[in-house]
Amino acid sequence: MATDLHGPVSARSHDTAVRVEGLTRSFDGRAVVDGLDLTLRAGEFTALLGRSGCGKSTLLRVLAGLDRDITGTVLVPKRRAVAFQAPRLMPWKRVWRNVLLGLPDKPERAVAERALEEVGLGERAGAWPKTLSGGEAQRASLARALVREPDLLLLDEPFGALDALTRIKAQQLVAELWQRRGCAVLLVTHDVDEALLLADRALVMRDGGIAYETPVDLDRPRTVGSPEFAALRSRLLTELGVEEDAAPAEAA
Numbered sequence: 001m002a003t004d005l006h007g008p009v010s011a012r013s014h015d016t017a018v019r020v021e022g023l024t025r026s027f028d029g030r031a032v033v034d035g036l037d038l039t040l041r042a043g044e045f046t047a048l049l050g051r052s053g054c055g056k057s058t059l060l061r062v063l064a065g066l067d068r069d070i071t072g073t074v075l076v077p078k079r080r081a082v083a084f085q086a087p088r089l090m091p092w093k094r095v096w097r098n099v100l101l102g103l104p105d106k107p108e109r110a111v112a113e114r115a116l117e118e119v120g121l122g123e124r125a126g127a128w129p130k131t132l133s134g135g136e137a138q139r140a141s142l143a144r145a146l147v148r149e150p151d152l153l154l155l156d157e158p159f160g161a162l163d164a165l166t167r168i169k170a171q172q173l174v175a176e177l178w179q180r181r182g183c184a185v186l187l188v189t190h191d192v193d194e195a196l197l198l199a200d201r202a203l204v205m206r207d208g209g210i211a212y213e214t215p216v217d218l219d220r221p222r223t224v225g226s227p228e229f230a231a232l233r234s235r236l237l238t239e240l241g242v243e244e245d246a247a248p249a250e251a252a
C-alpha cells in the first residue's frame, strides 16, 4: 500500500523526502523489487544505477504513484513529478498546453511560459511538439515536471536518447534546476559518469534491492578526470559487474 509522506504528520521528518521500507513488487509471481529499503533526504540528488531489467523503472513508477500493486511502506512527498526517457508529449497539443497537462486548477499560459523559459524554451511555447528537436522535447518534458513545483523529481534515463553534446547541456540544465529548486532528485541512469557528475549519492540496484551505495563527495563543478572521480567510477563499475577496460564511456 502506498502512503503519502505528507499524510500523517508523525511520519514526516523534515529532512526526509522519501522513505521506503520492505517494498516488494512482483510480476507473475517473480519479485522484481524484493524487500527494498531506501531513504532520500530532502534536497538530495541521488543517482540510481543497475543493470538492464533489475527493476529501476519499476521502483520509479512506484515512487511516482503510477503503480500501487505493491507490498511494503512507501512514503513520498505529495508534490512529485516524473520525466521519462521519451518526452511523451501529446502531438495534438501545443507545447505550453503539454506543460500544463493534468494540472488540477487549469493555470494560465504564462505559468507554462515561465517554466519553459527556465529550460530555455520560452520562445517555443506555441509550437507543435513534432517541430521540436529531441533535446527541445526533453526540455519541454522537464518544464512539465518543474511546473508541478515538485519536492521530489523522478528522472528515468531522461538523457538516454540525446546526442553527446545535447546530453551534456541537458545534464548541466538539470544540475542548475536542482540547485535553484532544491528538490530531491532520483535519477535513473546507465551512465556511471553521469551519476558521478550530478549526484550527491549513487545507488546500485541488484537482486531487487539496493546492493551498494556510496556518497559522491566531490567538489562541484566536477570533472571526469580527477583521481577521486576515477576511483568512484571504478568501484561503481565493479558493482555493476562491468570490466572497466571493456566499458565504453557512455554505457555501463
Ligand SMILES: Nc1ncnc2c1ncn2[C@@H]1O[C@H](COP(=O)(O)OP(=O)(O)OP(=O)(O)O)[C@@H](O)[C@H]1O
Pocket (backbone or CB within 6 Å): 027, 028, 032, 050, 051, 052, 053, 054, 055, 056, 057, 058, 059
Ligand atoms: N508490467 C510488467 N509486466 C511484467 N513484467 C514487467 C512489467 N514491468 C516490468 N516487468 C519486468 O520487471 C523487470 C524489471 O523491469 P524494469 O523496467 O523495472 O527494469 P529496469 O531496471 O528499468 O531496466 P532498463 O535499465 O532496461 O530500463 C523486467 O524483467 C521486466 O520485464
Ligand SMILES: [Mg+2]
Pocket (backbone or CB within 6 Å): 056, 057, 058, 156
Ligand atoms: Mg528502465
